[in-house]
Amino acid sequence: MMFFGLKPFPFEADAGRERTPLEKVNGIYHQLNYIGYYRDSKMSRERRFRASFSDMTHAGLATFCHLMISRDTDLVMKAAAAYEYLGLGTRILHYEAND
Numbered sequence: 001m002m003f004f005g006l007k008p009f010p011f012e013a014d015a016g017r018e019r020t021p022l023e024k025v026n027g028i029y030h031q032l033n034y035i036g037y038y039r040d041s042k043m044s045r046e047r048r049f050r051a052s053f054s055d056m057t058h059a060g061l062a063t064f065c066h067l068m069i070s071r072d073t074d075l076v077m078k079a080a081a082a083y084e085y086l087g088l089g090t091r092i093l094h095y096e097a098n099d
Contacts (some may be wrong), residue, residue: 021063021088028082029056037081038074062090069093 019027025031033039033052052088054071059079062068068090076094085089 021086022060024086025063025079025082025088026060026083027060029078031080031098032081038077040074063088065090067091067093069095071095071097 030051040048040055042048043075055075057071059068059075059082063081063083066089068079069092070079073094076092080092082088083092
């Protein structure tokens, strides 16, 4: 749990507070991206960094919903791993665009 940042460190100001599902998903998403699990590409570019942060936020905010809809495979895979690990009921609809 410490690896994903799900439990606060004792030296944190709010160490006694349980993290929300949104915070937990964001922590897991960030770590999965960092270790290379469906890693977002070209993170050194500001535009891609912002896009990755937006995807992470999308995955976190979806914890308030029954369904997350996306066609981004990398986002879907990381979100699915986080939801499964945390035992969340948010379902994911992954669709592909018609070319």
